[in-house]
Amino acid sequence: MSQHPVPAEQFPATRLTDYQPPSWRVDTVELVFDLGIESTEVQAHLHLRRDGESILQLHGENLQLLELCLDDQLLDSNAYRYDGHILEIPGATDGQILSSRVRLQPAENTTLEGLYLSGSPERGFLLTQCEAQGFRHITFFSDRPDVLARYDVELRADVQRFPVLLAGGNPQSSGPLADHRHYARFSDPHPRPSYLFALVAGELQCLEDHYTTGEGHSVQLRLWAERDAIGQLSYALGALRRAMRWDEETYGRCYDLDVFHVVATHDFNMGAMENKGLNIFNSKYLLADTETTTDAEFRSVEAVIGHEYFHNWSGNRVTCRDWFQLSLKEGFTVFREQSFSAAMHSPSLKRIEDVAMLRRTQFPEDAGPLAHPVRPAEYVEINNFYTATVYEKGAELIRMLAARLGAEGWRRGSDLYFARHDGQAATIEDLLVALGDANDLDLSRYLAWYDHAGPPHLRTQGHYQADTQRYVLQLEQFYSLPNGQVAKTSLPIPVRMALFDQNGTLLPLRLQDETTPQGTERVLELHDSSAEYVFEDIPAAPVPSLLRGLS
CATH class of the missing domain: 1.10.390.10 (Neutral Protease Domain 2)
Structure with a gap:
């Protein structure tokens, strides 16, 4: 191992304070994939919108560029610069359509970012992982989460090798092509960032159901897996239905597409991914067998299914x-x-x-x-x-x-x-x-x-004043420092609390200066480094219950 430090400039930091809004946005993305294990070609048409003064710069990670056009005019190599990471086009203007054609090699993509092969070349299937910066491995784009666009996607592939073609959004059409090939088109009416793009292509089995949202919208639920795993998806399907209903009842959030796909794969670098309308899971987080799965594992499947579904609003919309x-x-x-x-x-x-x-x-x-x-x-x-x-x-x-x-x-x-x-x-x-x-x-x-890194400490002290029937609760917050000293803090800390009498009965809580009790449980908000709370009409020394619910 070398003892020489690596210069920091070789690993430049990205800083929150350096954030700048994008100078270019993309309103609509049209993608056409000609899919293959060894070679895949991607055609992209980006409808550009200029929001700043900078020249057009797009991410593109080691893409094999075949063709580049602006408004159908082929660009020669002097009209752009590409260093394997960033594509610059000085001549691009507002409202133009940038078209590109690139070649990918999914079978050789071992980063598991972008488009890659899951399984063997003979039996495996193609899928994508784009969070956080995987879309730049697929095509040229401003691959950052604040560039939201509507996606229209067409997938083309050999019908025998890739009988199932899936992408995010609503299915638009599908059918046969020449040379034993077929296609499927998808469109998402909701703008989304590039990290939520997804496709899956291969030989997969389907478990299907339907769900009617609280708004009366009918949704097809389709869970996909290879033949050896499809029989273990029934519990996940039921969990998905429960998650959809709970989100409607608790948050008022209904699903917003015509179909919801869930795919289980044995080769996935994330536990699961919330791609809009096409969730992809590592199989171990999704499969459940009534003979061998434990109660804890059933709950885990339900939780992960719910987590990725709930992202449809808290993360996607x-x-x-x-x-x-x-x-x-x-x-x-x-x-x-x-x-x-x-x-x-x-x-x-x-x-x-x-x-x-x-x-x-x-x-x-x-x-x-x-x-x-x-x-x-x-x-x-x-x-x-x-x-x-x-x-x-x-x-x-x-x-x-x-x-x-x-x-x-x-x-x-x-x-x-x-x-x-x-x-x-x-x-x-x-x-x-x-x-x-x-x-x-x-x-x-x-x-x-x-x-703030690290947790603050909360010190509490209470004493009862029998002569005035008052209970005084003192709260103090501080940080422990590495040198053994403490530092005062003033983070806002809601403290959920209650007082019990000696028989275990909850006492009504009335703070000093209040005219009536405010229930038997309340939240005290500690704003400063310390505070004192005086409770009135406490008949005997109480038993305090602080930070209830492990809050």
């Missing part, structure tokens, strides 16, 4: 402005997944399981050399961004906000967030503003939680 906002979709969706699992089974058991996992995975991360905020200020490699802190701690921050607002306030806030930012790339600030606006609150101080 409203996506991230940039990858620093990753917890906006992942933390939010983990919280939605946890709430769904709790509703389907035991809320208490589910909460204990979630906190146990948090302590096993995220607490050590937060206390070690890899500690980082839920929204880090910079990153070098985006694929290292998918951490327990971004997911699980991010979910706890959403849970904190939900506790602060209460069930009705949380629903008002999430409704406004989805309505205000539907079809947009949003930020964590946008979420906080929407939640606050819906409840006449300023939640901006909660942003500090997203910028």
Whole structure:
């Protein structure tokens, strides 16, 4: 191993403070794939819209460029620059259509990003993985999450080798072509970022059902797998139906396409991926057998199915402005997944399981050399961004906000967030503003939680004043520093609490200066480094219950 340090400039950091809106956007993407295991050709037509002064720059990772045109005019090599990573076209203007044709080699793609082969060349199938930066391995594009476009996709392939052709969106048409080939066309009416693009082509079996949404829309549910796995998808299909109904009842979110595809594959570098209308799963997270699957594994299948489905709104219809906002979709969706699992089974058991996992995975991360905020200020490699802190701690921050607002306030806030930012790339600030606006609150101080690494400590002390029948609760927050010292903090901390008498009966809670009790359980919001709360009319020394629900 070399002892010489690698110069930092070889691995430049991407910084949140450097964010700039895209100078070019794409309104519509038209893609045509001529699919093959060894060689695939991709034709792309991008409808360009200029939003700034910079020349057109598109990502394209080691693509074999065959042809490049602007408004059907072939460009010679002097009209563009391509270094294997970035394509620059100085002459591009607003409103033009950029057409390209590139060649890919799926069988040789071992990165499992972009288009690759799952399984053997003889029996395997083709599929894609585009989050976070995989679409640039397929065609030239502004491969960033704040460039949202509508996608029209046509897949062409040998009918015997690839009898099943799938892409995101609604199916438009399909049929035979010459030379024993066939095609299938798909169109998605909803704008989406490039990381949500997906296709699957191969010999797959289907388990099919239908679902009618609360809005009366009929949806075809199609779960796909290879022959050896198709018999183990029945539980996943039922879990999907439960997730769809729960999201309608709890968040008012209905599914928005005519078909929902789920594909199980043995070769997938992510656990699962929420591509719009075409979810792709690693088989081990989806398959269940009534003879051998444990109860915990059944619950895990249900949770993962729910997680990816819930992304249809928290991630797809409203996506991230940039990858620093990753917890906006992942933390939010983990919280939605946890709430769904709790509703389907035991809320208490589910909460204990979630906190146990948090302590096993995220607490050590937060206390070690890899500690980082839920929204880090910079990153070098985006694929290292998918951490327990971004997911699980991010979910706890959403849970904190939900506790602060209460069930009705949380629903008002999430409704406004989805309505205000539907079809947009949003930020964590946008979420906080929407939640606050819906409840006449300023939640901006909660942003500090997203910028802090490590957990604050909460110190509590209570004493009872028998002569005045008052119970005084003191709260103090601080950080432990590496040198053993402590530092005061002033993060907003909602503390869900209650008081019990000696017989275990909940006591009505009336704070000093209040005229009537406000129930038997309430949320105290600690704004400063310390605060004191005085409860009136407490007949005897109570037993406090703090941070209820492991909040």
